[in-house]
Amino acid sequence: MELLLGKTAKTLLEAEVKERMQAIQMRQESVRIALFRVGSRDDDCQYERTILRACDRLGLVAESTVLDESVPESSLYEALQKAVNRSDVDGILLFRPLPKALQTERIRTAIPPEKDIDGALLEQSCFHPCTPEACMHLLRAYGIDPSGKHCVVVGRSPVVGKPLASLLKEAGADVTVCHTQTPDVPAETRKAEILFVACGKPEMIDRTYLTEGQTIIDVGFHSTENGFCGDVKAEDAKMLAAAYTPVPGGVGTVTLSVLLLHAVQAHERNTEK
Numbered sequence: 001m002e003l004l005l006g007k008t009a010k011t012l013l014e015a016e017v018k019e020r021m022q023a024i025q026m027r028q029e030s031v032r033i034a035l036f037r038v039g040s041r042d043d044d045c046q047y048e049r050t051i052l053r054a055c056d057r058l059g060l061v062a063e064s065t066v067l068d069e070s071v072p073e074s075s076l077y078e079a080l081q082k083a084v085n086r087s088d089v090d091g092i093l094l095f096r097p098l099p100k101a102l103q104t105e106r107i108r109t110a111i112p113p114e115k116d117i118d119g120a121l122l123e124q125s126c127f128h129p130c131t132p133e134a135c136m137h138l139l140r141a142y143g144i145d146p147s148g149k150h151c152v153v154v155g156r157s158p159v160v161g162k163p164l165a166s167l168l169k170e171a172g173a174d175v176t177v178c179h180t181q182t183p184d185v186p187a188e189t190r191k192a193e194i195l196f197v198a199c200g201k202p203e204m205i206d207r208t209y210l211t212e213g214q215t216i217i218d219v220g221f222h223s224t225e226n227g228f229c230g231d232v233k234a235e236d237a238k239m240l241a242a243a244y245t246p247v248p249g250g251v252g253t254v255t256l257s258v259l260l261l262h263a264v265q266a267h268e269r270n271t272e273k
Contacts (some may be wrong), residue, residue: 006253009141013257034083039069091117091263117262132164134254147172152192207236
């Protein structure tokens with residue numbers, strides 16, 4: 001069984017970001033990301049620190065705006081618009097989920113498609129959501145071509161399952177999407193040559209869902225009293241799979257690198273215009 005480590009794809013992506021950044025810096029230009037955090041959720045704060053460190057290491061500029069959890073919608077919208085209107089800001093990232101009072105259509109669409117480096121606007125964005133794209137980069141890093149293969153995606157969320165299925169179809173895969181209304185999910189997942197699991201339920205996928213020799217991409221990430229786990233029961237996957245992404249250390253390791261690549265691409269497009 002081969003472990004598909006995210007650091008392999010991360011290394012390749014960071015090398016691409018560095019190469020493109022060198023060309024940008026030679027033109028005396030910079031790539032700038034505006035980060036917006038509402039409140040002090042531990043996972044948001046940790047992700048923010050990780051982004052800041054990565055930007056510093058790779059030569060991008062990141063600016064953080066931190067707002068109180070009780071901030072009015074109008075104040076958040078105004079802060080976002082200031083970044084939107086700055087020509088030197090290439091990408092904007094608004095940490096989500098937001099407090100319920102801020103989950104409005106006005107805030108959802110405040111970031112224009114060309115600066116939506118997180119893909120939050122989904123089909124309207126210039127970029128795919130980072131996690132599905134990270135899955136594709138991970139496959140590429142290990143020379144796994146989904147073209148012509150039967151791929152099964154468990155989960156149809158708008159930020160992971162649906163865009164992932166779309167990317168796989170674009171790559172030439174035969175794709176089945178399983179969800180809560182699928183009559184017999186285990187029967188479908190056992191047919192998969194490449195199985196992608198993004199159901200959001202800790203260790204839901206056990207050996208009864210699996211067939212020997214599959215490639216299993218576990219998108220899930222959960223913190224439990226026994227440590228971290230994914231949507232797939234790790235010991236069962238390791239016993240049966242030909243290749244498997246560990247949790248942690250798999251898909252999640254790649255997503256930030258995708259975000260930074262999007263920022264570089266946004267700058268390049270902006271410069272071309």
